[in-house]
Amino acid sequence: MSLDWLHTPAQAVNDSARAAALTRQAWLTKPPGALGELETLAVTLAGLQGRECPAVDKINISIFAGDHGIADEKVSAFPQAVTGEMVRNFANGGAAISVLARELRAVLEVVHLGTVNDPGPLPGVRRAWIAPRTHNFLHAPAMEPAQLQQALHAGRDSIATASAAGSELFIGGEMGIANTTAASALACALIDVHPHDITGAGTGLDAAGMQHKSQVIAHAVAFHRAYALDPLESLRRLGGFEIAALSGAYIAAAQAGIPILVDGFISSVAALAAVRINPSCHEWLLFAHCSAERGHLRVLEALQAKPLLDLGMRLGEGSGAATAASIVRLACALHAGMATFEQAGVTNKEP
Numbered sequence: 056m057s058l059d060w061l062h063t064p065a066q067a068v069n070d071s072a073r074a075a076a077l078t079r080q081a082w083l084t085k086p087p088g089a090l091g092e093l094e095t096l097a098v099t100l101a102g103l104q105g106r107e108c109p110a111v112d113k114i115n116i117s118i119f120a121g122d123h124g125i126a127d128e129k130v131s132a133f134p135q136a137v138t139g140e141m142v143r144n145f146a147n148g149g150a151a152i153s154v155l156a157r158e159l160r161a162v163l164e165v166v167h168l169g170t171v172n173d174p175g176p177l178p179g180v181r182r183a184w185i186a187p188r189t190h191n192f193l194h195a196p197a198m199e200p201a202q203l204q205q206a207l208h209a210g211r212d213s214i215a216t217a218s219a220a221g222s223e224l225f226i227g228g229e230m231g232i233a234n235t236t237a238a239s240a241l242a243c244a245l246i247d248v249h250p251h252d253i254t255g256a257g258t259g260l261d262a263a264g265m266q267h268k269s270q271v272i273a274h275a276v277a278f279h280r281a282y283a284l285d286p287l288e289s290l291r292r293l294g295g296f297e298i299a300a301l302s303g304a305y306i307a308a309a310q311a312g313i314p315i316l317v318d319g320f321i322s323s324v325a326a327l328a329a330v331r332i333n334p335s336c337h338e339w340l341l342f343a344h345c346s347a348e349r350g351h352l353r354v355l356e357a358l359q360a361k362p363l364l365d366l367g368m369r370l371g372e373g374s375g376a377a378t379a380a381s382i383v384r385l386a387c388a389l390h391a392g393m394a395t396f397e398q399a400g401v402t403n404k405e406p
Contacts, residue, residue: 058204060211061287065309065335073102076109082395086404090389092363093382096341097390100383103314103339104223108391111224111314111383114161115217116373117304118145118152118228119209121168121296122188124197125240125275126233130268132259135188135232139170142230146177151370152228155377162220166209168296183209185296192240193275196292203291203299210303218311224380225308226316226343227325228373229297232258236268237295238324239350243276244289245327246357250276253350255320255369286331294328301325302332309336316383318376319346319369323354330358343379344368 076098081087088094100109120142126135144150145165148157156163165180171187185205189197198206210227217225231237235257243250250272254265275293282288290299302325308315317326317340330337337358344364345351355362363379396403 058207058287061207061306061332063310065333065339066312068102068338069105070102072105072107073098075107076101076390079107079390082397083393084396084399084401085393093386093389096363096383096386099341100314100387103312108387110387110391111380113221113223114159114226114380115164115220115222115224116152116156116161116226116228116377117164117166117213117217118230118373119166119168119297119300120170120230121185122170123231123233123237123295124189124191125193125236125271127191128193128271130236130271131233131257132264133232136172138230138232139172139174142167142170142180143174143177145230146180150372151374152372152377155374159377159380161377161380164213164216166213166300168206168209168300183212189295192237192293193271193278196279197237197294198291198296198299200291202296206296206299207303210300211307213304214307214311214313217308218313222313224316224383225304225313226318226373226376226380227301227304227322228318228376229301229321229371231295231297234295234297234321235348236272237293237298238321240272240275240293241289241298241328242324242350242354243272244279244283244293245286245331246353247283248353253353255349257348286328290328298325298328302329305329305340306333306336309333309339313339314341315339316341316343316376316380318343318373319371320348320351320354321371322373322376323351323358323360327354327358341383343376346375
């Protein structure tokens with residue numbers, strides 16, 4: 056499998072559609088800028104979708120699940136068995152993202168990349184098996200080159216399905232015990248931040264647990280430091296199956312012309328890796344929320360991102376993005392459904 060596709064440019068933003076949407080905003084029955092970021096969001100989506108009035112009726116959500124070798128270092132408050140158990144929970148419709156997807160009437164896909172307690176084939180779960188887990192990146196690269204390729208291709212495959220279905224918005228989510236450790240280590244490599252400044256509680260570590268986690272990350276980042284300037288190699292060495300799949304999905308979505316709503320900390324680190332690998336995908340990224348995970352703000356700053364919400368969420372699974380998708384829908388509805396001054400017979404402001 057070749058990875059040449061990663062460097063294919065993203066689709067160009069439609070400047071004419073964006074300009075038409077901006078003009079429409081000036082005609083709507085409200086003072087200019089009165090709807091704040093909702094106006095900006097509608098105009099941005101118009102440029103991405105190539106139409107004056109964008110819509111996000113068709114939403115595709117892909118949750119990528121995989122286990123991590125770094126879990127051996129006791130960096131999570133939960134046992135590794137939870138990843139496979141949550142894959143089953145997704146399949147049964149009991150997870151937070153399952154509820155949110157139903158409320159959004161979104162297509163939810165679960166992609167099983169490898170867990171230590173494989174639940175076997177499950178309804179609604181796509182098996183894209185790579186291995187039971189990554190290697191412990193404290194001592195070796197997390198993924199073999201072929202495994203990285205498989206993970207990236209798994210993300211691209213999800214976008215191929217979404218594109219064929221006419222998706223208007225893509226949300227990626229993740230599940231993997233110890234993946235905040237992997238994401239933190241990868242972020243340290245990509246933006247040269249100290250582990251202490253980016254390491255958070257993850258699934259609920261106490262202060263001592265966070266200190267230990269930070270030390271593990273510091274040792275791992277130092278071990279792989281020689282490769283820090285190569286984002287693809289950093290992803291292979293410090294990432295995870297689900298993080299790489301998200302990066303691949305983000306790049307592929309931008310290439311397919313599908314706007315992306317990025318979730319929290321882990322998803323944002325995957326987005327940062329995607330942008331470093333293929334900078335042209337940056338324009339296709341919308342950012343859902345600011346997570347309560349300590350490092351998320353630093354990653355958002357590196358991406359020059361302005362998130363829509365700040366609700367103190369830190370669940371992952373794409374849950375923050377699915378929550379923000381309702382805001383995106385409302386922005387589109389306001390943009391398309393409000394009357395213009397002429398239609399309403401309302402006097403516009405003085406020129």
